[in-house]
Amino acid sequence: MIVVEYIRKHFVQIVSYLLAFLFIYAAFSKAIDFEAFQVQLAQSPFLGAFTGFVSYGVLIVEVLVAMLLLIPKRNRQGLFGSIGLMTAFTFYIHLILLFSDFIPCSCGGILEKMGWGEHLLFNIVFLLLAIIALYVSAKEHHVDTKKEFKYVSWVMLGNMLLVIAIFGTSEHIMRTQNSFVRRFLQYPIIEDGSLKLDNADYYFAGADSDHIYLGSRNLPQLLTTVDTGLAKTYKMKILPDNLDHSFKKIEVQVKSPFYYFYDGTVPVIYRGKLGDPKAQTVSFGDAYFTQLAVLDSGKFAIRTQSSQTKDLVLASFELLGKPKVNFYPTVLQKQVDGFFDVDGKLIGGGDVGNLVYTYSYRNQFIVLNKNLEVLNRLNTIDTTTIAKISTASLSDGQHKLSSPPLRVNSKSAANKNFVFIISDLMGRYESRKAWKNAKVVDIYRMDRQEYVGSFYLYNDNGKSVSDMLVTEKYLYVIIGNKLQRFYFRKPLYDKNITGEAENLIVKSRQ
Structure with a gap:
C-alpha cells in the first residue's frame, strides 16, 4: 500500500524520470556509434533522403525533451515533447509493419533486441504513460483538461502528418533526386x-x-x-x-x-x-x-x-x-x-x-x-x-x-x-x-x-x-x-522490385 500510495503521489515525477532515462539512453546509444546509426537510417525508405538532418535532429530533440522533463517548471513542455516523439516513433513502426518486409530504423542499446511487435507495444505503453502523466499534472495544477487534450490531439496528429510527409518526400528524392545515399536491397x-x-x-x-x-x-x-x-x-x-x-x-x-x-x-x-x-x-x-x-x-x-x-x-x-x-x-x-x-x-x-x-x-x-x-x-x-x-x-x-x-x-x-x-x-x-x-x-x-x-x-x-x-x-x-x-530473388522484369532495405549493421527501431 505504501508503494502504491507513493506512486500515486509522485506519478508525474516517476513517469517523467522514466521518459527522460529512455530518451537519454537512446540518444547515448546512437551517439556512441553514430556512423552505424546513420548507415541504418540511410537504408530506410521513410527517412533515407533525410539521413543527415534526422540523425542529428533526433539526438538533439531527445536530449532537449529529457532536459525539459527533469526541470520541474518545464515538465509540462517535456511531457508534450515526449508525446510528440513517442507518437512519431510509434507511427513510424506502424507504417513499417504495414508497408515493409524489413526496414531498419534506428535506436540502439537493448531496444534493438526487441521484435517489431514488441517494440510497437513498448512505444504505445510509454506514449500512454506520457498522456496519463500530462492529465494528472493538469488536474494537480487545475488546468482545463479538455483544452489540454485538444493540444495533445494536435501534437499527435501533427507528428503523424510529419512522418507521412517525410516518407513521401524521401521516397521521391531517393528514386529521382538522390544525393548519393544508397538503398541496399534485402538479398536481391x-x-x-x-x-x-x-x-x-x-x-x-x-x-x-x-x-x-x-x-x-x-x-x-x-x-x-x-x-x-x-x-x-x-x-x-x-x-x-x-x-x-x-x-x-x-x-x-x-x-x-x-x-x-x-x-x-x-x-x-x-x-x-x-x-x-x-x-x-x-x-x-x-x-x-x-x-x-x-x-x-x-x-x-x-x-x-x-x-x-x-x-x-x-x-x-x-x-x-x-x-x-x-x-x-x-x-x-x-x-x-x-x-x-x-x-x-x-x-x-x-x-x-x-x-x-x-x-x-x-x-x-x-x-x-x-x-x-x-x-x-x-x-x-x-x-x-x-x-x-x-x-x-x-x-x-x-x-x-x-x-x-x-x-x-x-x-x-x-x-x-x-x-x-x-x-x-x-x-x-x-x-x-x-x-x-x-x-x-x-x-x-x-x-x-x-x-x-x-x-x-x-x-x-x-x-x-x-x-x-x-x-x-x-x-x-x-x-x-x-x-x-x-x-x-524477384524477377528482373518485376516492376515491384522496390526498396526493401538490407540491414547492414544491426537491427534498431527508434
Missing part, C-alpha cells in the same frame, strides 16, 4: 552455382537462352561455351581465314547464332557460326574502333575517334551500308578534352535491344536505340556531374592524363529495362568495412530517371569482380578464377 540475389575456371583471364562474350560464352584475354582465339547450369563446358579455338595482321587487341563477342572475332586497331571483323571454328572476314579496313557492340549479323555500333577533332564518337557500321559508317558526334558530350572525359563502356541492352553507354568519369549513362538515337540521358546517384580529369599536351601533339582521374563507374551490364553499374565511389552513410571487402552494384531503370537499389558483390580470396553479365533470370560474375551464378 542469391548464389546458386559456381564453376572453377582454369585461370583468371576470362571475360563474358555473350549469352543466349541455354549458354553463356567466355572470351580469354590470355588466349584470344579461345571461345568457351558454358551451359547455364554451369555443368558442361566446351572450348573451341577460333580459326580466322586470315591471321596476317598486326593484332593488338583481339576480342570476341557472341550474338546467336554467330560469334564475332575482331580487332579495331587493324581494323578487322571476322564472323563465324557457333560451333564452327572457321571464321570469315566480313570487314577489313572499313573503320577503326576502340569498342564494338553487335546489333545484328551485319550491323554494329562502334566507338571510334574523329579524324578531324580527335574526339571519341559513336558511329553505326553496316557491312552493306552506303556509306558503311555513319557518325553521331553529338551523342558523347564533351566537357574537358573530348577524349578522356567521354571515356566509358558501350554495351548491348540484352533482350531490350537498346544500347547503353556508361561514362567512366561522370554520373551519367546514355540509352540509345539501334539507330543510335538517344532515348534517355540518365544520371547515376553520385554527384560527379563534371569529369574530374587533368590532361597535358605533349610535344608530338598527343594528350595524356597528368594525374589519376576520379573513376565513377567501373563496369556495367544491362538486360530487359535495367542497367547494373559497378560504382567506384562510396556513398554517404556507408560502411567502410564493407567497401574494403566488396564491390557495390547500383541498379537503374532505362526508361526513366529511377534508381532502384544497390547490393554488394563480395570478394573471393582477395579477388574482386572482373566482369559481370545479366540475363533475365541470372546474374553471372567472374571473380578471380571463379564463375558464379546468382538468381534474382
